[in-house]
Amino acid sequence: MGVEAIMLEFKRLTLDDKDIIEKYFIYSVNRICDNTIGGALIWRDYFAVEYALYNDTVVFKARMKNHNNITAFSVPLGEDVYGVLDKITEYCDSHGLPVTFFSVTGEGIETLKKRFDKYELFTKPDWSDYIYKFEDLATLSGRRYSGQRNHINGFIKNHDSYTFEEITGDNLKAVQDFYSRLCADATFSTEIALEEHNKTIEVLDKFDIYGLYGGLIKTSGEIIAFAVGEVMNGVLFVHIEKADTKYRGAYQIINKEFASRFISCNAEYINREEDDGVEGLRISKLSYHPHEIVEKYILHVV
Secondary structure, eight states: OOOOOOOOOOEEEGGHHHHHHGGGHHHHOSOGGGGHHHHHHHHHTTTEEEEOOSSEEEEEEETTTTTEEEEOOOEEEEEEEHHHHHHHHHHHHHTTTOOOEEEEEEHHHHHHHHHHOOOOEEGGGOEEEEEEEHHHHOOOOOOGGGGHHHHHHHHHHHOOOOEEEOOOTHHHHHHHHHHHHTTTOOOOOOHHHHHHHHHHHHHHTTHHHHHOOOEEEEEETTTEEEEEEEETEEEEEEEEEEEOOTTHHHHHHHHHHHHHTTTTGGGEEOOOOOOTTTOOOOOHHHHHHHHHHEEEEEEOOO
């Protein structure tokens, strides 16, 4: 009598699963925001993310709303990558699904090439992560950052007593109130923008569960900007950054101050994530002269 094959069992990802999945991201060999606890949890609902564990390895399954709503899988993270790739193939065969992977970088392509002979790749510039040298954004030194320094100098001239504070239980409510005021009259033209807004509210509401690091800028006793991120595998990931644009230089000052506070954490790079096809974001991210723009692919096995 044969042994019944073990099929992958997927579970919808929730905040309660943070401690279960978090340890696997240390296996990531790239610098993309998808392979972080913040990235996974913030976008879990938008992409209907589920996860499965097998042989001390995790794989995520998602509905790719930005690619015809296809079902796709992450490149597995853990001790048995190729064993899980076999299980993904079995799962797809059993459920009548094409074998498709999302957020595949160059390193992921090399991994998948060892298991699958033929495949097709698809990408969009909107999905790429912007990676910067840590020292560049923490210091903004050199002629190429003169524009950013001008904005910062203008801010300091008008608000020379500004302070940077870590977000803690003592000031978290004030940050929530600031974001509520900032978005009081906001309209969200895309579904992804609305989801990012809703998850910003959730991150602040469940700050202790997410376990991320946050910082804020205050001037004349008022919060005018904040950022939230995490450090993993030598990279500072900036998941959320909000500022009141009535204050010239507010975005530039929170960007620089947030990076500066991590100088002692031995991070080499800063990932400021995707631009989501928003032209203003793309221009802003390019103006900081990225060290690398990491393309992420959909990979279809054929």
